[in-house]
Amino acid sequence: MMLWQQIPDLEDTKKYLSELYIQKRLPHALLLIGEDGNAALPLALGFMQYLHCDHPNGFYPCGECRSCKQTQNLFYPGFHFVLPKFSTSSQKSESEDDTDVASAFYRLFKENPFISYDDVLKEVKGKNKQALISVKDIEQIIQNISYSAVGDKYNIVCIWKPEMMPAAAANKLLKTLEEPPPQSLFLLVSSHPEELLATIISRVQQYRVPAFSEKDITDYLITQFNINQDKAQEIAFISNGNINKAIHILNNYEEYTALLNDFKEFARLAIKFEMASIDQWIKKYESEGREALKRFLEYSLDIFHYSLLQHFHLQDKIKATQQEKDFIAKFYPYANEDNIPKLYELFNDAYHHTVRNANVRILLTDLFLRCNELFKKKVNV
Ligand SMILES: [Zn+2]
Incomplete structure (x- = not known):
């Protein structure tokens, strides 16, 4: 695949990078900063x-x-590509895990160059394991670039998510950045540059990769997935410039739109506290499993966030579908300045308990009870 051809627009960025090379201004190390699942990695x-x-x-x-x-x-x-892998403390042997993560990456990347690191972890079911770039990974790379001759071409090392590099590995890399081998280029791709060592930052030239425009994403969805203009525009709007999010919403569109109905029903039941219907609601999530429940909890946090925006008359910042906006316009008095911090805490805790295999029925019963109290703090608007 020819990646630059596949990335919609961003002509200025492509021009900026290629001119660094053409005008012989290419530094030894470049840090590309951008949201995970967007353009920086491709x-x-x-x-x-x-x-x-x-x-x-x-x-x-x-x-x-x-x-x-x-x-x-x-x-x-x-080409040398480095990404975070599981530390040796996990169950499997190190080499097995290494292959898992790397091969999952290549498999997914071929289908969709806009993958996020979370997508890779989900693919290898490693969401709860500790992933990192180790000292050994860095040593390996340094060894590889000193042995591979590529004629007059560059030896290029791409490090994805360098923020997941502990200090020992970062210091090892720093030594190489201070005295880079000739004809070598380090490309660091980070979504959280603030977590990098200041000494690393001082050795790299930074470039912030812009998000995609709504039009870029709309056009991309239409051409790649053959969907109609209206649907593409709606998804582009709610995905807030992140193409990976847009693809995820599209691939799970029915589920995504069903989430609003689930939340509406949840809120109605929590306010009225109808035990029999609450029981039905909980049964549904018991049978659908943890991934579905995690999505619901994340979605609820979005709704609370939008409610707060509505309170502050920032409707234009609400990246939601028209149906969602209509609902938020009615719901927002129930989630307000007084109770939103508690709602955030409650749903975040529920999310973490879900990840850690808590009993779904107990967790949701508690959630309904607590929300019943919190929604009573409705404000008059
Ligand atoms: Zn060529």
């Missing part, structure tokens, strides 16, 4: 393809030359 990997292309077409790799053909699958002598 841009970095696409930039690797660009730098290895024999006959780039303006600021796009040609896609035809020998290098372009070879770099399409991202396994290539001058």
